[in-house]
Amino acid sequence: xxxxxxxxxxxxxxxxxxxxSPVIPRSDLLFFKPLTVATDSVHNIHIGYGDDxxxxxxxxxxxxxxxxxxxxRHHEVASHWIKRTDRPERFVWIVxxxxxHGGCLHAYSGPALIGRSAxxxxxxxxxxxxxxxxxxxxxxxxxxxxxxxQAKQNNASYVAxxxxxxxxxxxxxMSGLLTSLLLDSVGIHxxxxxxxxxxxxxxxxxxxxxxxxxxxxxxxxxxxMRFPVxxxxxxxxxxxxxxxxxxxFQLADVLNQMNGNDSALAVNFIPWxxxxxxxxxxxxxxxxxxxxxxxAAQIKANRTLYTLPSAKGPDPEAQEHAEEAYEEFIGxxxxxxxxxxxxxxxxxxxxxxxxxxxxxxxxYLRYALNASADVVDFMTGNADGPIWEYDxxxxxxxxxxxxxxxxxSLPRAFLPHxxxxxxxxxxxxxxxxxxxxGKVSVEWRQDPFVMEPQSEKYDYAVVAxxxxxxxxxxxxxxxxxLSRAISTMNYQQSCKVSLHYKTRFWEKLSPPIIGxxxxxxxxxxxxxxxxxxKINSTGPGVILASYASGTIARSLGALSTADHVALVQRxxxxxxxxxxxxxxxxxxxxxCWELDEHQAGAWADPVVGQQDxxxxxxxxxxxxxxxxxxxxxxTHAWIFxxxxxxxxxxxxxxxxxxxxDEAKQVVDTWMGRWIHV
Numbered sequence: 001x002x003x004x005x006x007x008x009x010x011x012x013x014x015x016x017x018x019x020x021s022p023v024i025p026r027s028d029l030l031f032f033k034p035l036t037v038a039t040d041s042v043h044n045i046h047i048g049y050g051d052d053x054x055x056x057x058x059x060x061x062x063x064x065x066x067x068x069x070x071x072x073r074h075h076e077v078a079s080h081w082i083k084r085t086d087r088p089e090r091f092v093w094i095v096x097x098x099x100x101h102g103g104c105l106h107a108y109s110g111p112a113l114i115g116r117s118a119x120x121x122x123x124x125x126x127x128x129x130x131x132x133x134x135x136x137x138x139x140x141x142x143x144x145x146x147x148x149x150q151a152k153q154n155n156a157s158y159v160a161x162x163x164x165x166x167x168x169x170x171x172x173x174m175s176g177l178l179t180s181l182l183l184d185s186v187g188i189h190x191x192x193x194x195x196x197x198x199x200x201x202x203x204x205x206x207x208x209x210x211x212x213x214x215x216x217x218x219x220x221x222x223x224x225m226r227f228p229v230x231x232x233x234x235x236x237x238x239x240x241x242x243x244x245x246x247x248x249f250q251l252a253d254v255l256n257q258m259n260g261n262d263s264a265l266a267v268n269f270i271p272w273x274x275x276x277x278x279x280x281x282x283x284x285x286x287x288x289x290x291x292x293x294x295x296a297a298q299i300k301a302n303r304t305l306y307t308l309p310s311a312k313g314p315d316p317e318a319q320e321h322a323e324e325a326y327e328e329f330i331g332x333x334x335x336x337x338x339x340x341x342x343x344x345x346x347x348x349x350x351x352x353x354x355x356x357x358x359x360x361x362x363x364y365l366r367y368a369l370n371a372s373a374d375v376v377d378f379m380t381g382n383a384d385g386p387i388w389e390y391d392x393x394x395x396x397x398x399x400x401x402x403x404x405x406x407x408x409s410l411p412r413a414f415l416p417h418x419x420x421x422x423x424x425x426x427x428x429x430x431x432x433x434x435x436x437x438g439k440v441s442v443e444w445r446q447d448p449f450v451m452e453p454q455s456e457k458y459d460y461a462v463v464a465x466x467x468x469x470x471x472x473x474x475x476x477x478x479x480x481x482l483s484r485a486i487s488t489m490n491y492q493q494s495c496k497v498s499l500h501y502k503t504r505f506w507e508k509l510s511p512p513i514i515g516x517x518x519x520x521x522x523x524x525x526x527x528x529x530x531x532x533x534k535i536n537s538t539g540p541g542v543i544l545a546s547y548a549s550g551t552i553a554r555s556l557g558a559l560s561t562a563d564h565v566a567l568v569q570r571x572x573x574x575x576x577x578x579x580x581x582x583x584x585x586x587x588x589x590x591x592c593w594e595l596d597e598h599q600a601g602a603w604a605d606p607v608v609g610q611q612d613x614x615x616x617x618x619x620x621x622x623x624x625x626x627x628x629x630x631x632x633x634x635t636h637a638w639i640f641x642x643x644x645x646x647x648x649x650x651x652x653x654x655x656x657x658x659x660x661d662e663a664k665q666v667v668d669t670w671m672g673r674w675i676h677v
Contacts, residue, residue, distance in 0.1 A: 035117075035118060035119075035120055035121060036120070036121040036122075036123065037093075037095050037099075037120060037121070037122055037123070038095065038122070038123045038124070039095050039096065039097050039098075039099050039122060039123070039124045040095065040096070040097050041094075041095050042092065042093070042094050042095070042655070042660045042663075043092075043093045043095065043660055043661075044090040044091070044092060044093070044658070044659070044660040044661045045060060045077070045078070045090060045091040045092075045093050045105065046089065046090050047088065047089060047090060047091065053084070054082060054084075055081075055082060055083055055084060056081070056082060056109050056110065057079060057080070057081050057082070057109065057110070058079065058080055058081075058082050058107055058108070058109055058114075059076070059078075059079040059107070059108045059109075060076075060077040060078045060079070060091055060093075060105060060106070060107050060108075061073035061074075061075070061076055061077055061105070061106050061108070062074050062075055062077055062093075062099065062103055062104070062105055062106070062120075063075075063103055063104070063106065064100075064103055064104070065102070065103060065104035065116065065119055067106070069111065070106065070108045070111075073106070074099065074100055074103060075096060075099070077091065077093045077105065078091035078092060078093065088161075089162070090658060090659075090660075090661075092658050092660060095122065097124075099122045100122065101121065101122045101123075102119045102120070102121070102122070103119065103120060103122070104116050104117045104118070104119055104120060105117040105120065161657045161658060161659075163186075163187050163188045163189075163659070164190055165188065165190065165459040165460065165657060166190045166191075166192075166457075166458045166459045166460075167183060167188065167190065167191040167192075167458060167459065167460050167461075167462060167653070168191070168192060168194065168440070168442050168456075168458040168460070168461040168462065169191055169192065169193045169194070169462045169464060170193075170194050170428055170442060170461060170462070170463045170464060170465055171193075171194075171195065171196075171202065171463065171464030171465040171629070172193050172194075172195030172197075172199075172200035172201070172202065172411075172418075172422065172424075172464075173200075173201065173202020173203060173204075173464055173629070173642060174201070174202055174204065174410070174411070174639055174642040174643060174646075175202075175464040175628040175629045175630070175642040175643065175645050175646045175649070176193055176195075176202075176462070176464030176628070176646075177193075177200060177201075177411060177414045177418065178251065178642070178643050178646035178647075178650075179191075179462050179464060179628060179646045179649060179650050180193060180414075180417070180418055180421070181254070181414070181417065182646065182647070182650040182666050182670065183650065183653075184417070185665070185666070185669070186654065186659070186662035186665055186666065187662070188662075191421060192421045192422070192423065192458075193418055193421060193422045193423070194423050194426050194428060194442060194444075195422065195423065195424050195425075195426070196425070196426065196427040196428065196465075196469075196597075196598050197424065197425070197598045198424050198425050199411075199424070200411045200414060200415065200418065200422070200424075201408060201410070201411030201412075202223075202411075202599075202642075203223040203224065203593070203599060203602070203603070204223050204224060204407045204408060204410060204411055204639070205221070205222040205223035205408075205591060206219050206220075206221055206222070206223075206406030206407050206408035206409075207219060207220060207221075207222050207498060207589040207591075208406070209498060209500040209542050209587045209588070209589060210500050210540065210585060210587040212540075214405035214406055214408070214409070215405065216539075217405070217531075217533055217534045217537070217539075218500065218539075218540050218541065218542050219405075219406045219542060220496075220498035220529075220531070220542045220543070220544045220589070221402075221406065221407055221544070222496045222498065222589060222591035223407070223591075224407060224637075224638065224639055225272070225402060225407070225529070225544075226272040226274065226400050226401065226402045227245050227248055227249075227269075227272070227400065227401050227402065227639070227640075228242050228245055228393075228394045228395070228397030228399075228400055229241065229242060229245070229397060229399040229400055229401050230242060230341075230397060230398065230399045231337070231341060231393070231396055231397050231398050231399075232398045233334050233337075233338065235334045236334070239398075239399075240338055240341045240342065241341065242341045242393065242394065242397060243341065243342055243343065243344070244344045244635070244640050244644065245394075245638070245640045247640055247643045247644065247647075247670065248639055248640055248643065249269065249401075250670070251410070251643060252267035252268075252269065252403075252410070252413075255267055255410075255413040255414065256413070258413075258417065259413055259416065265409075265412060265413045265415075265416070266409070266413075267403060267409050267410055267413050268403065268404040268405075268409075269401040269402070269403060269404065270401065270402060270403070270404045270532070270533060271399075271400065271401060271402075271532060272400035272401055272402040272515075272532045273400075273514065273515025273516045273530075273532040274395075274397070274400045274516065274517065275296075275516050275517070276296075276513065276514055276515050276516025276518075276530070277295065277296060277297040277511075277516075278295045278296070278297060278509075278511045278512060278513045278514070278516075279295060279296055279513055279516045279517060279518030279528065279530065280293045280294070280295060280296075280518040280520050280528055280575045281293070281294060281295060281296040281298075281299050281518050281519065281520070282299075282519055282520060282521045283299055283306040283521060284306055284521060285521055286305065286306050290577065291574070291577075292574070292575065292576065292577055293520055293521075293522075293574060293575050294306060295511065295513075295518075296518060297511070314372070314374040314375060314378060315372065315374070315375060318371065318372060318375050319375050319378065319379065322365050322369050322371040322375055322376075322379065323379065325369050326361070326364060326365060326369065329364065329368075330356060330387055330389065331354070332389050332392060336350075336389070337389075337392065337393045337396060340389065340390055340392075340393040341393055344390060344634060344635060345634060347390070348388070348390075348634045351387070351388055351389070352612060356386060356387040356388065356389075357386040357387070357388065357608070357609075357611055357612045358386075358608065358609075359386065359387055359608065360380075360383055360384050360385055360386060360387065360607075360608050361379075361380045361383055361387060362376050362380040362381065362383055362384070363384075363608065364387070365379060365380060384607045384608060385605060385606065385607060385608065386606065386607075386608050386609075386611055386612075388611070390634075390635050391637075394638070402532060402533075404533065407639075410639075426444050426446075427444060427445070428442055428443065428444050428465070428473065429443050429444055429445055429453055429472075429473055429474060430443040430453065430473045430474030430475060431443065431461055431463075431473065431474070431475055431476060431623075431625060432455065432474070432476065433476045433623035433624060433625075434457075437457075438459075438624065439457040439458065439459065439624070440457070440458055440459075440460065440461045440476075440623060440624040440625060441455040441456065441457050441458070442455060442456055442458060442461060443455045443474065458624075459624065460621075460624045460625070460626065460653060460656070461624060461625045461626070462625075462626050462627075462628060462649055462650075462653065463625060463626070463627050463628070463629075464628050464629050464642075464646075465629065466491065466599055466600065466601060466604070466629060466631060467485065467486045467487075467489040467491075467604075467631055468489070468491045468599065468600035468601040469598070469599070469600055470486050470627075471486050471487045476622070476623040476625070478622050478623065478625075479617065479620065479622060481613070481614065481616065481617040482614075482617040482618075482620065482622060482627075484614070485610070485613075485614035485617050485618075488610070489604055489606065489610060489614065489631055490604070490605050490606055490607045490610065491594075491600070491601025491602065491603065491604055491605060491631075492549055492550070492601065492602045492603050492604075492605035492637070493549065493550070493551075493553040493554055493557065493592070493593060493594035493601060493602055494547070494548065494549035494550075494553050494592075494593050494594075494602040494603075495546070495547075495548050495549075495553045495556040495557055495564070495590070495591065495592040495593070496544060496546065496547050496548075496589075496590070496591045497544075497545050497546040497564060497565060497568040497588060497589070497590050497591075498542050498543065498544050498545065498588060498589045498590075499542065499543055499545045499565075499568065499569060499572060499584060499587075499588050500540060500541075500542050500584075500585045500586075500587035500588060501540060501541050501542070501543065501580070501583040501584055501585060502540055502583045502584075502585055503538070503539070503540065503541060503583060504531075504534075504536070504537065504539075504540075504541035505541075505576070505579050505580070505583050506530060506541075506543070506576060507535065507536055509576065509577075509579075513530055514530070514535055514536075515530050515531065515532040515535065516529070516530060517529040517530075517544075517547075520571065520575060522571045522574060523552075524546070524548060524552060524555070524556050524567055524568075525545075525546045525548065525567075525568065525571045526546060526547050526548030526549065526552070527544075527546075527547040527548075528543065528544065528545055528546065528547075528571075528572075528575065529543070529544040529547060530543060530544075531543075540585065543572065545568045545569070545571065545572050546568040546571070549602065553592065553593075553594065553602075554594065556592065557592035557594055557595050561590055564590060565588050565590060569581075569584060572584075602637075603630060603631075603636050603637035604629075604630055604631035604636045604637070605636065605637075606636070615632075615634075618632040618645075618648075618649075619648075619652065621652060621653075621656050626649045626652055626653055626656075627649070628642075628645040628646050628648070628649035629642060629645055630642045630645065632645045632648075632649075633645045633648075647666060647667070647670045650666055651663045651666050651667055654666065
């Protein structure tokens with residue numbers, strides 16, 4: 001690898017494959033790796049030092065291999081004043097679009113050439129993308145690391161920092177946990193997770209009722225429940241995987257390997273039953289002769305009986321016209337749904353280009369189509385979210401998975417790898433940036449009444465906390481865009497109630513209910529979901545007896561626990577008959593997310609204008625702070641969304657540190673191929 005020169009002092013070496021012939025009477029050496037690059041990409045130039053006494057400016061340029069001096073360079077790559085106490089291990093090379101093929105990297109100290117690489121193969125990669133005037137194409141299918149680095153490096157002096165930087169990870173949910181794993185995977189180990197609650201996992205919240213353990217299978221999910229896997233499209237009879245959620249399965253595989261396939265820490269997937277013929281359904285107030293609520297199959301077999309006369313709505317002709325025009329505008333065809341399954345980022349870009357993020361369904365009907373208020377109300381209510389149809393694809397999945405023994409298994413598998421660098425029960429109250437040192441301090445108060453907070457300094461802070469909590473912190477003067485995102489991002493509210501029964505009696509009814517989720521017309525109940533595990537097993541069982549989201553969840557959250565649980569248990573008797581009263585053990589769990597002190601909301605639910613307006617703010621690193629979490633992703637409310645944000649945020653952090661090789665490793669390993677580096 002090394003073709004040493006003849007002089008006595010070896011000063012500088014840069015990683016390379018083969019080296020050129022000696023060019024000056026010194027043993028200074030230039031390495032570069034790899035010797036093949038692409039235009040419009042970022043690379044690290046690795047350097048080493050052979051003379052501990054060397055000090056001076058080193059300039060690295062690219063140009064013809066036989067150029068006579070640095071003035072004949074094609075372009076400047078990097079420069080840095082090398083001190084005995086400040087010796088960067090890498091420079092950052094942003095390869096421009098017009099870089100010539102077959103040139104060499106040259107290192108100069110003053111006018112003296114101190115090394116030259118072998119010829120570098122430069123491949124031109126034509127790639128059309130939207131204009132990126134600042135940092136990234138925030139609406140496109142990638143986080144543009146090249147543009148990000150170009151925005152940071154204005155004087156060609158950007159060098160990589162050591163991996164010993166101290167990183168604060170605030171929030172022990174899935175985005176914070178994956179961030180820690182990604183940093184460890186590239187050799188950055190001085191990080192610390194600060195979590196406000198007494199557990200990790202964030203909004204993953206499996207509850208094991210009546211004092212049971214995971215092995216006893218008496219649980220329900222009070223947070224996320226399932227993962228869409230694939231969809232069979234009837235128009236083509238093809239089955240397509242939903243690509244983005246594969247990151248969850250990849251994470252499980254990695255954790256299982258890291259834990260040596262320890263059964264106590266295993267993350268194993270089992271089928272989830274999303275729909276089932278005999279679940280209770282909305283019958284518009286009609287009931288069976290025995291007083292029970294009809295099943296989905298019974299309603300499907302006799303729709304006329306269970307459809308209210310008024311259900312046709314006002315002005316059927318106007319309604320039909322509005323529906324046709326709206327469907328033509330949004331264009332949710334099987335092809336569009338397939339595109340979402342295949343590449344969520346390109347589908348997001350297509351939705352933005354079409355203008356779907358400028359409208360809610362209600363606003364489009366009312367103001368673009370001039371539909372009457374009655375028609376708009378009947379068709380949509382007053383939903384104020386943008387027309388972003390990823391959930392249509394997800395909930396159209398025909399194959400689903402969940403995690404055996406509960407989704408809590410996922411954060412549980414992280415615990416051995418984070419517990420030595422984890423503080424629980426510490427409620428962060430602010431961040432403070434020191435302009436002189438460039439450090440960011442994380443602040444908290446053990447005694448909430450003391451005026452002066454405790455704090456600890458870090459080189460960077462990765463904030464994996466919902467904005468619904470961050471907006472109460474004392475913060476640096478972030479940009480107007482980021483500050484407004486933090487203070488106004490809308491969050492959905494939801495409430496869940498799980499009830500514990502002596503047996504799985506619903507599986508013995510006539511007809512039996514075997515898994516699945518139904519939606520009933522009883523006020524305040526919403527969806528009712530039955531366990532997909534241990535079908536027809538003996539012993540106690542748990543029903544997710546109410547899952548309600550939206551405005552109604554605020555009313556439910558205001559109820560006393562006793563009143564709320566009683567409301568839900570009465571509904572279970574109405575659904576299943578008196579057996580539900582006979583079998584109820586009295587054990588329950590209730591979760592109203594808007595009232596949760598660690599979350600203050602169930603999931604991010606941007607209103608029209610917030611998604612497309614705020615996304616660029618998350619691609620900036622302001623005051624050494626990077627924000628991750630499902631609220632900063634293209635999609636929301638799914639574990640994938642949180643994981644996706646961690647890949648982007650970690651890549652952003654690594655590029656900020658000049659660690660391009662590590663950023664590429666994260667991108668290539670963790671389905672981040674939408675990130676352009």
